[in-house]
Amino acid sequence: MRSSRMTHRSAVTAVVGLTMVTIASCGGGGDDSGGSGAGGDGASDLSLLMNVENNEIPGTLTTLSENACADQNDAAPLSVETVPQTNLDQQLQLLAGQGGLPTLYAAGNAPDLTKTLAESGHVLDFQEALTELDVIDNVEPAAISTIEALYGGFNVLPFEYNIEGIWYNTAMFDEHGVTVPETWDDLVAAAQAFADAGITPFSASGDQGWPITRLIGNYLFRSIGPDALQRVADGEASLTDPEYVEAAQAVADLGSAEFFGQGVGSIDMDTSTNEFISGNAAMYYMGSWALSDFNDDERNDIGVDNIGFMPFPDVEGGAGDRSQLAANVGLPVTMNAEAYGDATADWLSCIAENYGSAALEEYNRVSGFTVNNPVDDVGQLTQEVQDQVSATDEAVLWFEALFNTEATNTSQRNAAPLVTGSISAEEFMGMVQDDLG
Amino acid sequence: MEQVLGDKKSIAILVGPALLVYSLVMLVPVFWSLGYIMFEGNAVTGFRYVGLANFADLLSDSKVHDALLFTLRYALVITIGQVLLGYGLALLYVFVLRRYSSLIRTLVFFPIVLPTVAVALLFQQLFSVAPQNGVVNSLINVFGVDSVDWFGDGGTAFIVIAIMDIWRSMGFYGVLLFAGLVEIPEDVLESARIDGSGGWKMLRHIVLPLSLPVLVSAIIFSINGTLKVFDSILALTNGGPGTSTSPLTIYMFQTSFTYGEYGYGSSVALLLTIICLMVTVVIFRASRRDLTKG
Numbered sequence: 094m095r096s097s098r099m100t101h102r103s104a105v106t107a108v109v110g111l112t113m114v115t116i117a118s119c120g121g122g123g124d125d126s127g128g129s130g131a132g133g134d135g136a137s138d139l140s141l142l143m144n145v146e147n148n149e150i151p152g153t154l155t156t157l158s159e160n161a162c163a164d165q166n167d168a169a170p171l172s173v174e175t176v177p178q179t180n181l182d183q184q185l186q187l188l189a190g191q192g193g194l195p196t197l198y199a200a201g202n203a204p205d206l207t208k209t210l211a212e213s214g215h216v217l218d219f220q221e222a223l224t225e226l227d228v229i230d231n232v233e234p235a236a237i238s239t240i241e242a243l244y245g246g247f248n249v250l251p252f253e254y255n256i257e258g259i260w261y262n263t264a265m266f267d268e269h270g271v272t273v274p275e276t277w278d279d280l281v282a283a284a285q286a287f288a289d290a291g292i293t294p295f296s297a298s299g300d301q302g303w304p305i306t307r308l309i310g311n312y313l314f315r316s317i318g319p320d321a322l323q324r325v326a327d328g329e330a331s332l333t334d335p336e337y338v339e340a341a342q343a344v345a346d347l348g349s350a351e352f353f354g355q356g357v358g359s360i361d362m363d364t365s366t367n368e369f370i371s372g373n374a375a376m377y378y379m380g381s382w383a384l385s386d387f388n389d390d391e392r393n394d395i396g397v398d399n400i401g402f403m404p405f406p407d408v409e410g411g412a413g414d415r416s417q418l419a420a421n422v423g424l425p426v427t428m429n430a431e432a433y434g435d436a437t438a439d440w441l442s443c444i445a446e447n448y449g450s451a452a453l454e455e456y457n458r459v460s461g462f463t464v465n466n467p468v469d470d471v472g473q474l475t476q477e478v479q480d481q482v483s484a485t486d487e488a489v490l491w492f493e494a495l496f497n498t499e500a501t502n503t504s505q506r507n508a509a510p511l512v513t514g515s516i517s518a519e520e521f522m523g524m525v526q527d528d529l530g
Numbered sequence: 531m532e533q534v535l536g537d538k539k540s541i542a543i544l545v546g547p548a549l550l551v552y553s554l555v556m557l558v559p560v561f562w563s564l565g566y567i568m569f570e571g572n573a574v575t576g577f578r579y580v581g582l583a584n585f586a587d588l589l590s591d592s593k594v595h596d597a598l599l600f601t602l603r604y605a606l607v608i609t610i611g612q613v614l615l616g617y618g619l620a621l622l623y624v625f626v627l628r629r630y631s632s633l634i635r636t637l638v639f640f641p642i643v644l645p646t647v648a649v650a651l652l653f654q655q656l657f658s659v660a661p662q663n664g665v666v667n668s669l670i671n672v673f674g675v676d677s678v679d680w681f682g683d684g685g686t687a688f689i690v691i692a693i694m695d696i697w698r699s700m701g702f703y704g705v706l707l708f709a710g711l712v713e714i715p716e717d718v719l720e721s722a723r724i725d726g727s728g729g730w731k732m733l734r735h736i737v738l739p740l741s742l743p744v745l746v747s748a749i750i751f752s753i754n755g756t757l758k759v760f761d762s763i764l765a766l767t768n769g770g771p772g773t774s775t776s777p778l779t780i781y782m783f784q785t786s787f788t789y790g791e792y793g794y795g796s797s798v799a800l801l802l803t804i805i806c807l808m809v810t811v812v813i814f815r816a817s818r819r820d821l822t823k824g
Contacts, residue, residue: 190573356660358682
């Protein structure tokens with residue numbers, strides 16, 4: 094009898110013990126992630142969360158980790174994780190909420206999210222950190238001012254400094270006797286000429302949406318002026334005003350004329366790039382980050398010599414002009430303030446000093462870091478872009494730059510329905526305006 | 531055995547751990563989420579008490595209305611498709627294939643075992659239009675019809691979603707209803723046959739009433755599953771183009787985690803819970819009335 098009671102008691106103890114272990118292990122994750130931010134020495138690795146579409150930043154950092162920053166990499170090894178760009182904002186908010194942001198991370202689709210993260214102490218102040226490390230001279234002042242205009246402070250690293258415009262197939266233009274358009278009407282006429290010849294005039298990704306809304310933004314900057322969207326942000330104008338709807342209508346008209354070709358609603362980023370560099374489309378609106386694809390001989394069937402760059406054309410009678418290039422820092426990367434410590438600070442100095450040359454050498458990429466080691470063999474198109482950058486006095490942003498996350502999402506998700514005719518220009522602008530609140 | 535189950539202490543020991551774990555991983559988050567309804571903000575920015583403001587927004591938010599309509603439309607179409615085709619398959623197994631049905635059963639059941647994302651990728655390729663035509667577009671081209679951008683329009687995207695989800699799950703409902711049909715006593719069927727009923731008459735007056743309980747279970751199962759659809763749509767269209775294929779769950783996910791409005795997301799979740807409860811109660815009531823009549 095006694096032995097049975099003993100067994101009974103030990104069974105109870107075992108069950109209670111097991112339960113405690115289960116509870117402890119359930120709760121353990123929360124404790125760990127909460128505690129990681131509190132450490133004074135920062136992170137002991139250089140973990141990077143990147144949108145999967147961008148392989149250059151991880152690539153360049155990997156090159157640095159093997160060469161110029163090998164010592165720093167021994168102290169804090171680089172590791173890369175990726176997430177699709179469309180899921181990035183969710184991932185960042187979840188990780189930030191759990192205190193689990195990695196050391197470096199892509200800063201979100203909307204600058205608004207980066208500002209929120211900065212306010213809650215998840216973003217390093219680079220002005221202060223780079224000054225303290227005495228490497229701030231390695232960042233181009235133009236890049237810093239663009240970042241400050243967008244993010245309200247020096248909150249992200251300019252791994253890219255891009256200009257945007259329309260890339261065109263020069264061979265196709267010559268073959269069909271089309272001159273480089275300088276006005277919107279010329280652009281539409283050129284598109285019509287290609288469509289008549291059975292060539293898709295524009296390649297664009299409706300799956301991503303933003304390559305289409307960029308056209309709306311640029312049209313607004315040309316027709317209303319460089320402050321067009323600042324006025325919307327300040328509440329002085331509404332996207333539903335006729336002069337704003339006109340821009341969306343102009344882009345919708347490109348869609349209804351089928352200038353974007355078949356399947357624009359579902360084409361993803363890679364496919365849209367391939368359509369252009371395999372010679373199936375005459376024009377392609379994109380940022381200068383596309384140079385790495387253009388310079389990739391294996392992917393580029395039309396040859397980099399057959400690609401030209403034109404700024405977004407003028408809108409007749411508009412207040413803006415084509416010298417005002419759209420410029421940005423891409424989808425930038427920032428550093429988690431909580432992970433900043435000795436090892437990561439070392440990395441940061443090394444990046445500031447070496448990134449500019451490494452990116453230019455490896456990917457033909459113009460970044461916001463100075464090029465400290467001369468790079469030979471810069472492609473002609475890359476040089477052209479570099480010249481365009483230095484010739485630009487006034488830069489404009491993009492359509493959603495000053496929008497909140499919700500309006501950004503609504504705008505980009507509804508770009509495809511706009512050009513396929515599922516929604517009208519008024520409805521499109523109305524939906525985005527509603528979300529601006 | 532009776533002695534063991536009669537002892538309260540042993541019941542507590544047997545049920546306790548499971549109940550505790552269940553409470554921790556299910557009930558606590560459920561009530562936690564309910565608590566969010568009264569707040570605005572998120573884990574990054576902090577929370578602010580707003581009372582019932584989230585509910586007021588819910589009533590006037592046109593996006594919620596659109597998502598709700600889509601959810602109901604989806605649930606209706608998919609439930610009808612799943613259960614009807616499932617029932618058809620079950621009848622086929624029991625009355626036509628009989629003992630030789632196991633191979634067909636396994637093959638038709640197979641898609642439900644595949645990961646949703648893999649199935650969605652498969653359907654994306656089947657219905658693709660660019661850079662190359664998928665199988666479906668190539669097929670309709672043969673008949674002289676132009677290629678369709680299936681995912682470029684809400685209407686056609688819905689058709690693809692419906693085909694995919696019905697194809698994926700009809701085998702499961704086939705097996706579920708098959709289990710109900712084999713329970714019908716052979717002698718009842720035999721006597722009906724002797725009385726001269728066959729085919730449609732037999733189905734209408736014997737098979738359908740006798741398999742009604744399992745049919746009702748299948749409908750409740752299906753409608754609750756389809757009202758909460760998330761993964762298949764997220765993987766196939768991500769709610770697009772625009773928001774034309776966004777059910778309440780995707781809208782809830784976006785408000786909570788993309789726009790950082792946990793409270794509003796929780797309100798949408800509560801709305802969905804209430805709808806699921808209401809639908810279940812209605813079906814239960816309706817089916818009980820039928821059974822007493824029968």
